Amino acid sequence: MTEVAEGQFRAGSLSHRVPELGALELLLAVARLGSLGGAARELGITQPAASSRIRSMERQLGVALVDRSPRGSRLTDAGALVTDWARRIVEAAEAFDAGAQALRDRRDSRLRVAASMTIAEYLLPGWLLALRAQRPDTAVSLLAGNSAAVAERLLADEADLGFVEGVSVPTGLDSVVIAHDNLIVVTAPGHVWARRRRALSGAELAATPLILREEGSGTRQVLDSALGGLARPLIELSSTTAVKAAAVGGAGPAVLSELAVGEELSMRRLVSVPLADVSLARDLRAVWPTGHRPVGPARDLLALTRG
Amino acid sequence: MTEVAEGQFRAGSLSHRVPELGALELLLAVARLGSLGGAARELGITQPAASSRIRSMERQLGVALVDRSPRGSRLTDAGALVTDWARRIVEAAEAFDAGAQALRDRRDSRLRVAASMTIAEYLLPGWLLALRAQRPDTAVSLLAGNSAAVAERLLADEADLGFVEGVSVPTGLDSVVIAHDNLIVVTAPGHVWARRRRALSGAELAATPLILREEGSGTRQVLDSALGGLARPLIELSSTTAVKAAAVGGAGPAVLSELAVGEELSMRRLVSVPLADVSLARDLRAVWPTGHRPVGPARDLLALTRG
DNA sequence: ATGGCGACATAAACTGAACTTATGACAGAG
DNA sequence: CTCTGTCATAAGTTCAGTTTATGTCGCCAT
Numbered sequence: 001m002t003e004v005a006e007g008q009f010r011a012g013s014l015s016h017r018v019p020e021l022g023a024l025e026l027l028l029a030v031a032r033l034g035s036l037g038g039a040a041r042e043l044g045i046t047q048p049a050a051s052s053r054i055r056s057m058e059r060q061l062g063v064a065l066v067d068r069s070p071r072g073s074r075l076t077d078a079g080a081l082v083t084d085w086a087r088r089i090v091e092a093a094e095a096f097d098a099g100a101q102a103l104r105d106r107r108d109s110r111l112r113v114a115a116s117m118t119i120a121e122y123l124l125p126g127w128l129l130a131l132r133a134q135r136p137d138t139a140v141s142l143l144a145g146n147s148a149a150v151a152e153r154l155l156a157d158e159a160d161l162g163f164v165e166g167v168s169v170p171t172g173l174d175s176v177v178i179a180h181d182n183l184i185v186v187t188a189p190g191h192v193w194a195r196r197r198r199a200l201s202g203a204e205l206a207a208t209p210l211i212l213r214e215e216g217s218g219t220r221q222v223l224d225s226a227l228g229g230l231a232r233p234l235i236e237l238s239s240t241t242a243v244k245a246a247a248v249g250g251a252g253p254a255v256l257s258e259l260a261v262g263e264e265l266s267m268r269r270l271v272s273v274p275l276a277d278v279s280l281a282r283d284l285r286a287v288w289p290t291g292h293r294p295v296g297p298a299r300d301l302l303a304l305t306r307g
Numbered sequence: 308m309t310e311v312a313e314g315q316f317r318a319g320s321l322s323h324r325v326p327e328l329g330a331l332e333l334l335l336a337v338a339r340l341g342s343l344g345g346a347a348r349e350l351g352i353t354q355p356a357a358s359s360r361i362r363s364m365e366r367q368l369g370v371a372l373v374d375r376s377p378r379g380s381r382l383t384d385a386g387a388l389v390t391d392w393a394r395r396i397v398e399a400a401e402a403f404d405a406g407a408q409a410l411r412d413r414r415d416s417r418l419r420v421a422a423s424m425t426i427a428e429y430l431l432p433g434w435l436l437a438l439r440a441q442r443p444d445t446a447v448s449l450l451a452g453n454s455a456a457v458a459e460r461l462l463a464d465e466a467d468l469g470f471v472e473g474v475s476v477p478t479g480l481d482s483v484v485i486a487h488d489n490l491i492v493v494t495a496p497g498h499v500w501a502r503r504r505r506a507l508s509g510a511e512l513a514a515t516p517l518i519l520r521e522e523g524s525g526t527r528q529v530l531d532s533a534l535g536g537l538a539r540p541l542i543e544l545s546s547t548t549a550v551k552a553a554a555v556g557g558a559g560p561a562v563l564s565e566l567a568v569g570e571e572l573s574m575r576r577l578v579s580v581p582l583a584d585v586s587l588a589r590d591l592r593a594v595w596p597t598g599h600r601p602v603g604p605a606r607d608l609l610a611l612t613r614g
Numbered sequence: 615a616t617g618g619c620g621a622c623a624t625a626a627a628c629t630g631a632a633c634t635t636a637t638g639a640c641a642g643a644g
Numbered sequence: 645c646t647c648t649g650t651c652a653t654a655a656g657t658t659c660a661g662t663t664t665a666t667g668t669c670g671c672c673a674t
Contacts (some may be wrong), residue, residue, distance in 0.1 A: 013350055015329035017407070018400045036651065043320050049633055051651065056631090068652045070641045078412035080408050081451055084428050085403040085549065092399045096392040100324070103385050104369035121391050128573045139496060140391060144388055169396035189613070241394065259573055266569020267433045301500045305498070305575075356662055358622065363660085377621050377670045439639065 019057045020307035021093055024086040026053055027065065030181045031083045034285050035072045058227070102128055102142035111297040112141045114159035116166075116218065118181070118240070119201055119284060120258045123144035124163070125303075129302050131297070137296045146218070161298040162287040163305075167225075174293075175285040182258045183222055183280035185210075185273040188250040198277035202227060209234035211246045211254035220284050223255050231255075244270070255280070324362045328400055331393040333360055334372065338390045342379045363456075395440070397497040402432035409449035410437055418604040419448045421466035423473075424456070426549070426591060427451040429566045430612075431470070437611050438604070446606045453525070461596050468605040469594040470612075471526055474532075482592040485538060485612045489565045490529055490582040490587035492517075493572070506583035507533060516541035518553045518561035529589050530562050540561075557572070 019027075022043075029039035030050075043260050046297060058065050065079035093134055100122070102113065115124055120142060143153060151170035153159040162173070169175045180216035185200060187193045193200070206227045213220045214236045223231050234252045237243050240260045247254035248269050264270040286302050288294055326334075329350075337357075338347035344384050344503060347357035365372050382390060409431075411419065420512035422431055427449060432560045435447055450460060458477035460466040469480070476482045494500045500507070513534045520527045521543045530538050541559045554561035555576050571577040593609050595601055601609050 010353050013329065013332055014397065014400050014404055015332060017404050018328055020322065020327045020345050021325055022320065025320055025322060037650095045632095046634060047651075048635090048653080051653095052632075055652095059409050063407070068651060070639090072650065078662085081410065081427060082403075082407060084548065085399075085406050085432065089396060089399040089403055090321065090395040092392075093321050096389075096396055097321055097324050099392050100370070100389060109345065120388060123390065126576060130576075131350065144384065181560065241369065241391065262573020266566055267430065269433060325663075332619060342621070353624075354662060355624080355664090358624095377668085379621065563658095 002215050021061060021144040023053050023057050024083050024090055026050055026233050027083055027086055029089060031068060031075050034074060041201035054167050088207060094129055098128040098132060099125040102140040105139040105292060110139050112159045113151040113161050114143045114153040115163040116150060117144055118165055118257055118259060120162045127301060127304050131301050135297060135300060161294055161301060164287055165282055165284050167282060169285060169287060172289050172290055173287040177283045178286050179284040181284050183219055185253055185255055185275055186247055186256050186261055186270040187253045187273060188248055189268055190250055193253055193273045194271040197275060199274040205278065206230040211235050211243050211306060214238050214242060218256060222280060226278050226280055236272050274281045309614050330364050331397055333357055334390055334393055335397060337373060338464060339351055339383050350456060358377035359543055371421060389501045401436055405439060406432040406433040409447040412446045415444050416580050419466040420468050421450045421457040421460040422470040423454060423457060424451055424566045425472055425566060426565055431605060434608060434611050442604060442607060461552050468601055468608060472589055472591050474589060476592060476594060479597055480594040482594040484590045485593050486591040488591050489587050490526055491565050492562055492582055493554055493558055493568055493577040494560045495555055496558055496575055496578050500560055500580045501578040503580060506581040508583050512585065513537040516561060518542050518550050518559050520550060521545050526564060533585050533587050559612050
């Protein structure tokens, strides 16, 4: 009976209202296996521990999650919903883990990857997850920087495989295009541009103050060159996340990589504005020192990125 | 010195390698405020606690995250990267919380929402987050079910606002289209269809065995009617998540709501196959009992969904 | 210079949540 | 009618995270 006043706590941080990761993993295991004891075994804890953990999660959320019977346990309707939300958290945690694992082994690992920021943030954790599923023993290291830094690492033999975004390939490197990244114009759903039917012209874009990354950033370079150096900043922010936040908040239109806003678009927190006569596409390339074709784990990772 | 053998633990569950939510929140606060003590104050803990928490997170990840100086604390390069991954987790947790909060207050709340599964899973948590930012005191309840169940609740005055996906509006309800959901054909990046240039025809789609939701599900109904009842199942699975997993694993092409695969697409775990002469669009509608135009919080929520 | 302020570090004692071990109760299958 | 699976309950233990209380370092204003 400790949670009587539920509903008017002091902006209590999330961690008091959202179960911790271990509990969410347990819930997913229960959903998959249909048994508390089975899930417990899989996670290497005892059955009473699992039971108690699920129970305290139910108390915390104020909703019954599983129907327990002497024949096993099934999710309730609410439980199924909660499990789906939990899965999102666990997936984000897996990406975190994959990235962190790579970061941790920076020094002493076997596959050393150097990548530009956008790729390192949004794409690599997923690829590393897949690579680990395929070759669990490979220790991967990750270094993030701009194109020049990536090239430098590769040429100094401090990295085995690199990933860059941008139009030109640094000299001394061979490359393969692995994907195309489009910069897109996005606004909050309430913005006038969200209701446009006709596509936006380059001139209109150049004439409108935009929320942008700072000068010198990769995305900014692509935009400036496509527009002839004319992009007019409404605000300049130093991280993709800050730009997204400003756009979601309705500060104005922003130009961002579609990789960075996949979720915001599908959740309709942001809306993409079609563009007519300007192409903001750029290639994402895997790169390596000329002649040193990737072998071993580097080759596997490369294969993964190309599907 | 307990973590000597780091790197070869027994498939150790995530929770041992990923810091818990509270620590991630703390990290975000430090990133934002530039100070350990400040972040501690914001989260309602003491400064040594914050320091120790960050430190143990650094030990856990094996990477320095913040540069501590007598003048404040800034993120290291690795710290910035980790913070971005952490933010994804925290965002997922916020969506979880928004949904759970609604679920919890099912009985005694002021705004009662009934929604179909896809909307409840993928869209509503985001909307509720926005609603709570705007009207923090509104207690929201959520019931998920199929279109008929939604209609029933509304007509019985057990819900104030409903959301349904599908072609027809149940009788007795007024509605507004709030968004369009497209079913799309997706495959793993390795599948032959991922390399097609020409769009897929309806006949080809009907002739190919697909990974599908079970008969009776909303997505299956739309597909069957668009194809004239001809969809040929390769496997039938009972949840969107299972279909996604099978498709990502390369089992074959799947047909899914674009809402369900936004992230997979932007991460290139799945690729969308363009479709030529078939339209798999369906409207997402807000619904309410004829004549009872939404007022108060229901009206606010409705406004949010339309941007 | 020199106090004062703000930031972080260190040490020791405390608290509590979550685990384990050990057992009991219930349902269905052979 | 016992055997095997399931979950529940109880009591004891462990350990991570917290607080309180101090120490150190750099910066700034007087």
